[in-house]
Amino acid sequence: MTETNRRDISWIFALLAAYFMLQVGVRLATSHSLDLDEAEQVFRSQWLAAGYGPQPPFYNWLQYTVFQLTGVSLAALSVVKNLLLFISYLLYGLTARLVLRDKALVAIATLGQLTIPQMVFEMQRDLTHTVAVFFSASIFFYGFIRSLKQPSLASYFIAGIGIGFGLLAKYNFAILPAAALIAALADARLRPRIFNRRLVLTAVVALIIILPHLFWLKDNLDFATARTLEKMTASGHASYPAQVAMGVSSLALAVISFAGLTVAVFAIAFGKSLRPALGSGSQWTQLLERMMLVFLIGILLLIVFGGAAGIKDRWLVPMLFILPLYVCLKIEAAGVTTDKAFRRFMIVIAIIMIGVPAALYGSVAAARFTGHYERLNRPYATMLETLRQQAEPAAILAGDSLLAGNLRQDIPGVPVLSVDYPGFSPDLSGRRPLLLVWLLPKDGSEALPPDMAQWLQTNLGASTPEALVIDKPYFYQRGDDSYRFGYAWVNQPG
Numbered sequence: 001m002t003e004t005n006r007r008d009i010s011w012i013f014a015l016l017a018a019y020f021m022l023q024v025g026v027r028l029a030t031s032h033s034l035d036l037d038e039a040e041q042v043f044r045s046q047w048l049a050a051g052y053g054p055q056p057p058f059y060n061w062l063q064y065t066v067f068q069l070t071g072v073s074l075a076a077l078s079v080v081k082n083l084l085l086f087i088s089y090l091l092y093g094l095t096a097r098l099v100l101r102d103k104a105l106v107a108i109a110t111l112g113q114l115t116i117p118q119m120v121f122e123m124q125r126d127l128t129h130t131v132a133v134f135f136s137a138s139i140f141f142y143g144f145i146r147s148l149k150q151p152s153l154a155s156y157f158i159a160g161i162g163i164g165f166g167l168l169a170k171y172n173f174a175i176l177p178a179a180a181l182i183a184a185l186a187d188a189r190l191r192p193r194i195f196n197r198r199l200v201l202t203a204v205v206a207l208i209i210i211l212p213h214l215f216w217l218k219d220n221l222d223f224a225t226a227r228t229l230e231k232m233t234a235s236g237h238a239s240y241p242a243q244v245a246m247g248v249s250s251l252a253l254a255v256i257s258f259a260g261l262t263v264a265v266f267a268i269a270f271g272k273s274l275r276p277a278l279g280s281g282s283q284w285t286q287l288l289e290r291m292m293l294v295f296l297i298g299i300l301l302l303i304v305f306g307g308a309a310g311i312k313d314r315w316l317v318p319m320l321f322i323l324p325l326y327v328c329l330k331i332e333a334a335g336v337t338t339d340k341a342f343r344r345f346m347i348v349i350a351i352i353m354i355g356v357p358a359a360l361y362g363s364v365a366a367a368r369f370t371g372h373y374e375r376l377n378r379p380y381a382t383m384l385e386t387l388r389q390q391a392e393p394a395a396i397l398a399g400d401s402l403l404a405g406n407l408r409q410d411i412p413g414v415p416v417l418s419v420d421y422p423g424f425s426p427d428l429s430g431r432r433p434l435l436l437v438w439l440l441p442k443d444g445s446e447a448l449p450p451d452m453a454q455w456l457q458t459n460l461g462a463s464t465p466e467a468l469v470i471d472k473p474y475f476y477q478r479g480d481d482s483y484r485f486g487y488a489w490v491n492q493p494g
Helices: 003-030 036-044 058-070 074-099 103-115 117-125 129-149 152-169 173-184 201-220 221-232 240-277 284-305 313-320 321-332 339-365 378-390 401-410 452-460
Strands: 395-398 416-418 434-439 468-473 482-490
Touching: 003 074, 003 103, 003 129, 003 395, 036 074, 058 117, 058 129, 058 201, 074 103, 074 117, 074 129, 074 321, 103 117, 103 240, 103 321, 103 339, 117 129, 117 240, 117 313, 117 321, 117 339, 129 152, 129 173, 129 313, 129 339, 152 173, 152 201, 173 313, 201 482, 221 468, 240 284, 240 321, 240 339, 284 313, 284 321, 313 468, 321 482, 378 401, 378 434, 378 468, 395 401, 395 452, 395 482, 401 434
Parallel strands: 395 416, 395 434
Antiparallel strands: 434 482, 468 482
C-alpha cells in the first residue's frame, strides 16, 4: 500500500473522527440526565466484579477503568462510547481496504455503517453492550480477514482479542466466530488458514481474556442467562407452531429493520446497476454469504429447538454489520463504475451525519413544544441538589438502577444502592442519614414503595419513614410541567 493510497482513504477516518466528536458535543448539550444503559454503567462502576448479571462485563470493566482515571461524568460516558465507535469504523475500513481495490467502494463500505439504524441511531441513543459487540466484531473481522489474506502471528492474535472481547460483550457474539470458521472451512482455498498452528494463539488469547468471567459464569449461569432467555421465549401461552411462527416472523422483521435502509441507500446511489451487481460474486462474497447463512441457521435453530419467539434487530449486529462491505464486494465483482454513485451516496451520508445528531437533540428538546417527555428530560440533578440542601446524605437507596445511576453521577463519593440490584450491598454502619428516593408514577401512590420498606426492615431493621414528595421542572419543560419524585430520610441507628 503506497503513501498515496493511504492518503486516498485517510479522509474517511478524519470525517468519522469529526462526526463522533460532534456526537459527544451533542450528547453533552442535550441533557445532563442519563438514559437506561448510561445509568447502569454509572451505578455499577461503584464496584469491580467478574460478572454483574445478564450482560457480560466488558463494557462495565472499561467504563469502571475510565471513571477511576477521570472521575464519574457524562463526558467520560460519551467519550468512551464514541471512541469505541470510531475505532470500530476504523477497523471496518481497514478490513474493507484488504478486500476491495476501488477506494471509492472502501469509503462506501465504511460509511455504509451509518445507513444501519441500529448502528447510527440506537447506539448513540442509549446502547452500551451492543456498542461493545460492534467494537469486538470489528476487531475479530479485521483479524479474521487478514488471517485469510495476509496470515501472520499478529492477525491470529488480533482475531483472538476480538473473540475474547466479544464473548465478554454479549454471549450471542459466539455465533460470529463459529460462522466465520464454518464458512472458511467450506472453501478449500481458505482451509489451510484454519488448519494452521497459529490458530492456537487465537484460542489461547481469547481464553485468557474471558477466563475471569468464565469462573464467575460457572457459579452464576442461571443469573446470567435467565433474563435474556425470558425475553427471547416470551410467547405467552402460544402453541409450539405459533411460537415458531412468532420467532420466524420476528427474525424476518428484524432483518428487514436492520438491512432495509442500507439496501435503499445503495439503490439510490447505484440505481439500475445495483440489481445485476447483486448477481455477481467473488471468493469474498461467497465467504460472507456462507457466514450470514450459518448465522441465520443458528438463529432458526434457536427458534425451532430453543423456544425463541422474539428476535430483536439489535441482536443481529454481530453478523449483519458486514452487509455494507458485502454489497460493495458484489458491486466491485460486477465491474460497476462508482463515480456518480459515490457522489449520490455521499449526499445521503451528509444528510445522515447532520440529521442523526439533530434528531437525537430534537427528540429531547422538542418537549417544550410537544409536552412529550423522554427519560433525558427528567430533572434528577435539580432534585438531588434541592434535597442536599435539606441534609447531606451519607448513603442513598434508589428505587431502581436508572435512578441510582443518575443520582451517583452528581454525588460520586456517596454509596448509591438500588432496590432492584441486590448485588451491591456495602456496609452502611454509621452512615447517616440515609436518603431514599423513588420515581412517582402519574396518579400513583405517594407512599414509600413496599419493596423499599421491605429492604429497610430486612437490612437495617428500620421502620417505614415519612414519605415526602418533590416536584421539579422537566428539562425543556412546556409551561409549568414538572416531574415528581418520592423521598424519605432515615437516621439509621448505629
